[in-house]
Amino acid sequence: MTQAVPQELFWELVGEFVDQANAMSKSQAAELVGTAMMYAAARYHTHIVARASKDLEDFSADQDNALAFFRERYEAMFKENFADHKNNYNEYLNRK
DSSP, rough: OOOOOOHHHHHHHHHHHHHHHHHTTTTHHHHHHHHHHHHHHHHHHHHHHHHHHHHHHHHTTHHHHHHHHHHHHHHHHHHHHHHHHHTTTHHHHOOO
C-alpha cells in the first residue's frame, strides 16, 4: 500500500500539513482542526484503496486489511510523536 519516497519529500509534505493545521488553529479550536485532519486522512486513504482495487468486489473485500494496515501505521506514528513530545514537552509548548 505504500511506495518508496525520498525522506526529504516525505518530511516536506508533513511540514506543509502541520503548517496548514497550525494556521487553521489560529481561528478554529485545535481539537476541531485535528478531527477534521483525521477525517480527511480517512477519506483520502479510502480513495487510495479504491483506486488500487480492480472492482467494487475487490474494494469491498479489502476493507478489513486496509483498516488493519492504516490502524497499525497510525498507532506507530502516534507513539513515535508522543515519545517525541514527552522528550521535548517544555520546548514544544514554550513552557519553563
